Amino acid sequence: MADLATCAPLTPSSVRSAHNKIINHIHHTPLLTNRTLNSIASTPIRPDEKAPQIRLYFKCENAQRIGAFKARGAFHAVLRLIDELGLDEVRRRGLVTHSSGNHAQALALAGSTFDIPAHIVMPTISTPSKIAGTQAYTSHVRFSGSTSQEREAMVAEVMAETGAILVPPYDHPDIMLGQGTAGMEMEEQYLGTQGAKSEGFDAVVAPLGGGGLLSGTAIWYSDKPGTMVFGAEPNYQGGNDGEMGLKADPPRRIETVKTLTIADGLRTPVGKNPWGILTGGNSVKRKFVESVYSVTDDQIKAALKLVMERMKVFVEPSAVVPLAVILYNDEFRRMVAERQKEGEVWDVGVIFSGGNTTIEALIAMFGAGDGVQGEEGKRAEGVMGLDGKAVAENIAG
């Protein structure tokens, strides 16, 4: 990666600069609304709940290149390297990363765009479609064991052999600033919408895995005191390391996570640089990130089913974790309801982080004929008759 000393400060204007740099290489993804989901979010989940009143705006990064926001950070990181070292030098050395998922494809795409060799270390157990997706852009895929030690050993081997430059998936300012452009575009699109509040969103919720997307988004909103930024995590098998780490006294970053949550993009612990943002603040904004909430895998499945069947948008499980928090997390819902004045409705921006799943994966998740399991599953079915009115509207349209 670019030397830390050359990195731009973690400020909104650096997010804008990152956006200017990558704009020709990324898709401007749509912002969608859906009345059915607004209605579900604003309806009590129990008879005694004072339901929050919420209008949702979904930033569809599943329609981003390679099917996920990761293209933003990868292009920004590579363009910064080219600025710093020159294209010839970067081409001579090449790029390397280890990833079984969206970052692998994103870096391979960025490399192929500038004719830079991109070495991708993937665990042999990666899903065939992700391996194929990565191999579409690079002939330098290497397979390793699945532990982080095995992957890192192979990355070190590649670096020693080729001099390739490591581009990590989230733990670097260039990546964070690149991912923050999703949060930035979302706000600009919202402000261009009829009926938008001139001070912007009341709240924004982003998924939290390694923390690139959440921290970048929080950086963009760090000079906007009217917009609170929240993180959303899966809590299966301790996948909510960010939430737990922030609740510890004093807060401390949890460095190891081992979870098989269906939100496979969020299985990693929060990285060091993103952690600094999660725990930071400034004079404009007390906290960059207000807090982090988590949900069960059943709640994620229920949200996934709603998004596909009601919004007609194909997303991966990690992408709907923020929506699951908004629909099913008691603590989040109570917090919003308590802050709302009578009659107040919050406009909430939600990032759908990606759409890289398959029908086979859905079958494995939902089982043959089992349908959605658990309480939220029942709720998801129950509400289908509530308000059939709204199907995805393109706000821009």
Add this chain to the structure above:
Amino acid sequence: MADLATCAPLTPSSVRSAHNKIINHIHHTPLLTNRTLNSIASTPIRPDEKAPQIRLYFKCENAQRIGAFKARGAFHAVLRLIDELGLDEVRRRGLVTHSSGNHAQALALAGSTFDIPAHIVMPTISTPSKIAGTQAYTSHVRFSGSTSQEREAMVAEVMAETGAILVPPYDHPDIMLGQGTAGMEMEEQYLGTQGAKSEGFDAVVAPLGGGGLLSGTAIWYSDKPGTMVFGAEPNYQGGNDGEMGLKADPPRRIETVKTLTIADGLRTPVGKNPWGILTGGNSVKRKFVESVYSVTDDQIKAALKLVMERMKVFVEPSAVVPLAVILYNDEFRRMVAERQKEGEVWDVGVIFSGGNTTIEALIAMFGAGDGVQGEEGKRAEGVMGLDGKAVAENIAG
């Protein structure tokens, strides 16, 4: 329905009038492109094929109100009735139809919008989510047996009891003109796209069931000789009644179809009024509809998988039948390739008619762990590594 004597002529300007009438009640759905699908469509399906060269534009009626284009025809039919009889009279008498699917929800929505009782006769075997979707708009759902005799008997009963006015799902000029607004919007959106051909699409492909959508679309393009209009049908168990009827010598409408194709929106025979368009033409355009092609259920499944996994768009099986024709029907592909000059690329508009399916239905279709079956299934898997570049771009964006 409105008296036939009062119906507008089946011309492009009548489609435009229908659009003006319904515009405040329908969503302006997005037009999407996808490079991966362009690349697959333009790649030989066999080593010896001269592949057609195609750029695809998808009109996403899965994002229409109630999740399908049917909202267009229903609103147009109801607004025409109000014009003709007055709102009070229509309210006094009410509306009635029989449908197990999207038309039921569409008419219930249109009825509820104007506070007109809408009686919907649904077979008891209808899927629970469609019953719930319909009941969200009307309290007048009645259940009948599943044969057309049983359904029609109950409709007659409702009409005798209440004086309700029948709004059929496709076989009426008002419905056809309403559905044609999808084809009209699609062309306007295409012409506003960078790089569009000023003379419009080279071809448009719409699904063919009862024929409302295809005939309405063909009416819109009937004064545009540069755009050929094609229909697409499932051929499982004779679902391709339109194709077979047109190929008969002399052409004759097949009046009964009994198929359990997964394209459940296309199981009906072509209606009398749409049939007139299918076999008609005028001096501007030799034929309104050039011809109709059909595909197997395996080909429909392969196309469905591509649209969900690569475009990230959630559609129902009926919606992808046109794409399946473009990707897998030899006769269609040869016809395009033969008409193309060296280096020519056709811009082809495709209507994604709806998105009303469920994860449970996908599981039933694709089986537990079976994946896509048949040759096209293998092809769909095979091409996933071909070009991972493009993910849904919003052309307008």
